[in-house]
Amino acid sequence: MKQILVSLCAVALFSCGSSNEEVVEKAVKSNTEDHALMIQKIDSLEAIVYAESFNMDEAVTSELLKSYHTFSEKFVGDEDGCVEYMYKAAGLCRGLKLPVKALKYYSRILDDYPNHIRTPEVAFLLAFTYDEDINEKEQAKEAYQDVIDKYPGDVWAIQAEERLKTIDMTDEELIEQFMKKQAEQVDSES
Secondary structure, X not given: OHHHHHHHHHHHHHHOOOOHHHHHHHHHHHHHHHHHHHHHHHHHHHHHHOOOOOOOOHHHHHHHHHHHHHHXXXXXXXXXXXXXXXXXXXXXXXXXXXXXXXXXXXXXXXXXXXXXXXXXXXXXXXXXXXXXXXXXXXXXXXXXXXXXXXXXXXXXXXXXXXXHHHOOOOHHHHHHHHHHHHHHHHHHHO
């Protein structure tokens, strides 16, 4: 849609006597200004939402999520920006108890930016969201295994391996295991 709009603007400007270089220059400048304004808007909204009081104003939080989404749709060429804002949107959604929306953002990062440096962490967080927020243990197990298979040796793959070892344990079993490890550590230090 945006490309069509830019093309129409180019044709209109060209027919008015402007050179192709001028049309391209104006389009690039406009896009750059929009990009900078969107980042400023997000920064301002983040300052409000994440202020020391952490008062989650629903309207401001909603506008921040909308801005993250708009940026990721409008500036797909800014890979780092898109990944960062979708990552933040997913985290905010998890904090607001909207795990399904968080999963959509994580999935989009994995689909659209599979080679980004943050991808292993995002893959782990997708699995963790299934695990902890939605309590879908089977989907979580598959997602953790994907992290292990796709990113062997990565710190997030190691975390996924650890989580798979304990995913079916009850809270009591986890506490018992933790206490046993603590006792072993104290004994080895003596």
